[in-house]
Amino acid sequence: MTARIANVTFFAENPTELARFWSAVMGYPEPTGWDPEDVAELRASGMTDEEIADRAEAWDQNPAHQRFYFSRYRHERRQRNRVHLDITPFDDRRASREELEAERDRLIALGATEEKTLLGYWGPYEEFVIMMRDPEGNEFCLQ
Structure with a gap:
């Protein structure tokens, strides 16, 4: 099991x-x-x-x-989330920056807020992540 x-x-x-x-x-x-x-x-x-x-x-x-x-x-919430969701607009491939930005705009129209954009590298792999919050402040990342 x-x-x-x-x-x-x-x-x-x-x-x-x-x-x-x-x-x-x-x-x-x-x-x-x-x-x-x-x-x-x-x-x-x-x-x-x-x-x-x-x-x-x-x-x-x-x-x-x-x-x-x-x-x-x-x-009252006294601390930040210790776990958050990572979401992506596609289940069959990585989204481009432009696609992530379009999805960010859709989520903002639904009531989300953008915290910040992270651009970095994990070894040779570029990481482009948009940190967001839902309407009640729960953290999630768009990647």
């Missing part, structure tokens, strides 16, 4: 809005909320609508694609 990543989980002030952002980033359908049957079961177990809204997901229901999960976090 081997392990696999079940979810990439984010603590969020607004889980629904962050799920919408990451759905648009990943090309997933816009989230429409939890399945009505699931909501009925959650309510029957005693959960309020506010408690149900404390969680959201971004996913296209394809098991080969990563699911993003968002859980309301009501505490």
Whole structure:
């Protein structure tokens, strides 16, 4: 047996809005909320609508694609993320600088912010990375 990543989980002030952002980033359908049957079961177990809204997901229901999960976090963040996502616009090749800049512009239009651009080398390999943050400040890199 081997392990696999079940979810990439984010603590969020607004889980629904962050799920919408990451759905648009990943090309997933816009989230429409939890399945009505699931909501009925959650309510029957005693959960309020506010408690149900404390969680959201971004996913296209394809098991080969990563699911993003968002859980309301009501505490102040005291440190920077120790883990972040690296994303790329293509799954079959490296993006050019121009393609990364175009993707950066798309993500900014969705609500991301650009932190800085890193240009360096790892041995003989050029590394061009755009450091960004999602609408709630979670770090990610575009490469």
